[in-house]
Amino acid sequence: MASDTILETKDLTKRLGGKKxxxxxxxxxxxxxxxxxxxxxxxxxxxxxxxxxxxxxxxDGSIRVFGKDIRKERIAILRKVGSLxxxxxxxxxxxAVENLEAIRRLLGVPKARIDEVLSIVxxxxxxxxxxxxxxxGMKQRLGIATxxxxxxxxxxxxxxxxxxxxxxxxxxxxxxxxxxxxxxxxILISSHLLSEVEQMATRVGxxxxxxxxxxxxxxxxxxxxxxxxRLSVSEPExxxxxxxxxxxxxxxxxxxxxxxxxxxxxxxxxxxxxxxxDYEVYRVEExxxxxxxxxxxxxxxxxxx
Amino acid sequence: xxxxxxxxxxxxIRRKWLWVLVVAGPLGVVALQGVNFGLRYDYxxxxxxxxxxxxxxxxxxxxxxxxxxxxxxxxxASMSAGIEHQMNAWKLTLALPVSKRQVFAGKFVxxxxxxxxxxxxxxxxxAAFGLTLGLGGGSIPWSDLLTDAFYxxxxxxxxxxxxxxxxxxxxxxxxxxxxxxxxxIVSLFAGARFxxxxxxxxxxxxxxxxxxxxxxAAGVAFGIVVFAVGLTEFVRKDVK
Numbered sequence: 447m448a449s450d451t452i453l454e455t456k457d458l459t460k461r462l463g464g465k466k467x468x469x470x471x472x473x474x475x476x477x478x479x480x481x482x483x484x485x486x487x488x489x490x491x492x493x494x495x496x497x498x499x500x501x502x503x504x505x506d507g508s509i510r511v512f513g514k515d516i517r518k519e520r521i522a523i524l525r526k527v528g529s530l531x532x533x534x535x536x537x538x539x540x541x542a543v544e545n546l547e548a549i550r551r552l553l554g555v556p557k558a559r560i561d562e563v564l565s566i567v568x569x570x571x572x573x574x575x576x577x578x579x580x581x582x583g584m585k586q587r588l589g590i591a592t593x594x595x596x597x598x599x600x601x602x603x604x605x606x607x608x609x610x611x612x613x614x615x616x617x618x619x620x621x622x623x624x625x626x627x628x629x630x631x632x633i634l635i636s637s638h639l640l641s642e643v644e645q646m647a648t649r650v651g652x653x654x655x656x657x658x659x660x661x662x663x664x665x666x667x668x669x670x671x672x673x674x675x676r677l678s679v680s681e682p683e684x685x686x687x688x689x690x691x692x693x694x695x696x697x698x699x700x701x702x703x704x705x706x707x708x709x710x711x712x713x714x715x716x717x718x719x720x721x722x723x724d725y726e727v728y729r730v731e732e733x734x735x736x737x738x739x740x741x742x743x744x745x746x747x748x749x750x751x
Numbered sequence: 752x753x754x755x756x757x758x759x760x761x762x763x764i765r766r767k768w769l770w771v772l773v774v775a776g777p778l779g780v781v782a783l784q785g786v787n788f789g790l791r792y793d794y795x796x797x798x799x800x801x802x803x804x805x806x807x808x809x810x811x812x813x814x815x816x817x818x819x820x821x822x823x824x825x826x827x828a829s830m831s832a833g834i835e836h837q838m839n840a841w842k843l844t845l846a847l848p849v850s851k852r853q854v855f856a857g858k859f860v861x862x863x864x865x866x867x868x869x870x871x872x873x874x875x876x877x878a879a880f881g882l883t884l885g886l887g888g889g890s891i892p893w894s895d896l897l898t899d900a901f902y903x904x905x906x907x908x909x910x911x912x913x914x915x916x917x918x919x920x921x922x923x924x925x926x927x928x929x930x931x932x933x934x935x936i937v938s939l940f941a942g943a944r945f946x947x948x949x950x951x952x953x954x955x956x957x958x959x960x961x962x963x964x965x966x967x968a969a970g971v972a973f974g975i976v977v978f979a980v981g982l983t984e985f986v987r988k989d990v991k
Contacts, residue, residue: 499846501990525848535843537834539766551759552847592843 450477452600452632453498457507460493467493469656470507475600475634475649480626482643482664483636485653486745491636492532494653495604498634499529511600525553528593529602533609534585538578542569542588545577546595553596563591567621583614590621601625603635607642615642622646640741654745673734675713677703680726688723689716708732756849756857757864763834764861769827773865776823777872780815781880787811788884801890805881809892810958812877813899816870817954818935820907823869825914825931828862832918832927845990855985859915859978866911870904902957905967908974909950910934916981922991 453475460468468490475481485491496502498509500520509516511523536545546560564570567587572580577588586606593601603622607615623646625631637643643650650667652660660667678701679685686698694716697704705716713730720727764770788795788808796804835841844854874896882888910931917927934951941952947960950973956966 496842496990501842501845503989521848521850523848524846527846529846531842531846533839535840536838537763537840538838540763544762544765548759548762549843549847551755551762552844552849554755596848 451475452477452479452512453634454510455494455498455507456510458494458497458504458509459506460490460497460502461505462493466656468497468504468653471653471656471658473651473658473661475632477632478626478630479649480622480633480635480643480647482640482647482650483634483653484640484643484650484741485636485638487638489638489653489745490656491638491653492604495529495531495602495634495636498602499527499531500524501531525596526599527602528596528598528600529604530586530589530593530606531602531604534582534589536577536585536588536592539576541574541576542580542591543573545588546592549592549595555596559595559597563594566594567591581614583610583617586610586614586618587621590618594625599631601631601633603633605636605638607637607639619646640737644737652741652744659744667737667740671734671737671740672706673708673732675705675708675716676729676731676733677705677716677720677727678729679703679720680728685720685723685725688725689719692719694719704733752849753853753856753860756853757860760831760857760861764831767830767834769830769865772823772826772830773869774872776819776869777816777876780812780819780873781876783815784808784811785880785883788880796884801886802892804884804886805890805892805895808881808884809877809895809899812873812880813903813958816873816900817903817958818939820866820870820903820954821910821935821938822931824862824866824907824911825928825934827865828858828911828914828918829924829927829931831858831861831865832915833924835919836922836924839991841990851986852982855919855982858919859912859981862915863908863911866904866907870900873900898963899958902963902967903954906953906957906970908970909953909977912974912977912981916977916984920981920985920988 451474453473455471455473458468458471459466471494483491493502497504498511500516512526514523516523537548540548542564543560546563550557550560564573567590569584569587569591572584577585580588590606593603606622607618610618619642622633622635626633635643635647644664647664649663650660651658682698682701682703686696686703689696689703695707696716705712717727717730795807835844845851877896878891881891914927914931917930918924921927938951938954941949941955945952947956953966953970957963957970960966
């Protein structure tokens with residue numbers, strides 16, 4: 447993995463006003479990953495991303511992108527990075543094409559790239575309209591077009607769907623999913639919603655209160671999100687004892703029986719047992735612990751009273 | 752690279768009324784003197800030698816042009832930096848493969864160039880004004896016109912650098928604009944009250960002193976110093 451790590455941070459720390467906003471974060475992003483960078487609002491996502499782009503200087507720790515130190519070779523790194531930080535930045539009085547042209551002049555890429563990126567984000571039709579009249583979704587797509595302009599190897603998208611309506615979110619999601627296939631780009635995408643990156647990310651990192659509390663493949667996170675079966679029955683306590691005495695591993699909480707093994711045979715066995723013992727079975731329902739709840743559990747428990 | 756940044760800057764000021772301001776400044780100054788000379792034609796022009804009239808004309812134009820320049824540089828600096836502040840485009844620009852130094856230099860050079868155009872426009876506008884007063888084409892004192900247009904501009908360099916710096920570094924443009932307006936007022940009253948080393952007096956000295964080149968040189972030199980200080984601060988600061 448070491449050879450194909452495109453971005454790596456070591457003990458990355460940022461202190462703002464005496465408070466550690468980012469605290470010893472070690473990120474590792476491999477080539478071709480779609481890395482979901484998750485955390486609640488204020489966890490340090492944007493601050494981390496700003497440091498990755500050289501917009502803010504780390505208080506401590508190091509950042510290496512493409513094997514180069516950001517402090518020494520910022521410009522060489524940024525030449526291969528496209529980014530969209532927080533809410534979109536644009537020049538409202540200019541048209542979409544002029545916005546891209548202003549950036550293109552700085553990047554020095556061929557003019558044809560403008561039409562290409564506009565068609566990728568499907569803004570060709572609105573290319574010559576002033577951006578201030580764009581919807582938020584269109585502005586965000588323009589932001590992605592801007593990020594793609596330099597044909598980057600690493601795309602950094604900070605909360606690209608923030609504030610969008612469901613249709614806009616869907617649109618951006620489809621757009622992002624389509625990118626790696628087309629150009630083999632590595633993507634770092636941050637969000638405060640797991641559901642948003644769940645469908646596209648290959649790896650996730652979860653940050654909370656400035657600390658990276660989880661970093662692994664999305665599959666591992668999914669494995670932790672197994673569901674369980676809830677049974678509501680008459681006389682739950684007695685039923686629970688009966689089931690236990692017959693060797694079924696079930697829990698009992700708040701008058702409801704729960705089984706964590708959810709394969710068909712186990713469930714059928716439990717129900718058969720209950721019926722045989724003459725308990726009334728009112729409901730058998732599956733409760734799927736969503737990634738969302740795992741995410742909340744990881745990020746939320748520390749702070750709740 | 753600086754040329755690329757500048758070409759992007761010039762693209763960004765499209766449809767921003769900046770060019771209108773750049774032309775309206777000198778045009779307004781000369782037009783006001785037009786009113787002045789029109790109303791007081793008998794006193795100022797009739798029966799005088801062309802040389803005398805030219806002297807009065809150039810002196811009066813530069814008297815008005817100076818506060819206009821000091822005010823204008825604050826507005827132009829604020830507007831060109833405001834383009835970035837408005838939609839917080841700094842983070843967009845500075846996450847691109849460009850050096851922060853050159854981005855800052857780009858804003859300064861843009862402001863300085865626009866004001867250079869304004870100052871330069873004073874030359875043809877004043878000349879045309881003289882001709883409409885019936886002064887002969889052969890009598891145009893080109894060198895006086897040129898020095899009175901460009902010396903105050905060069906002596907104002909510290910203020911161009913200061914306003915560019917303040918406008919870029921502060922999101923709230925009220926502060927730099929206030930500094931600019933106060934600066935203009937101070938320079939209006941700088942005349943006899945301040946010693947020659949006060950920079951607010953330099954634009955005036957650049958047209959009135961026996962040896963105006965001292966004021967010009969001091970302006971350019973101190974301008975470079977202010978620019979360097981601003982640049983250092985901008986490079987060090989995290990991007991908002």
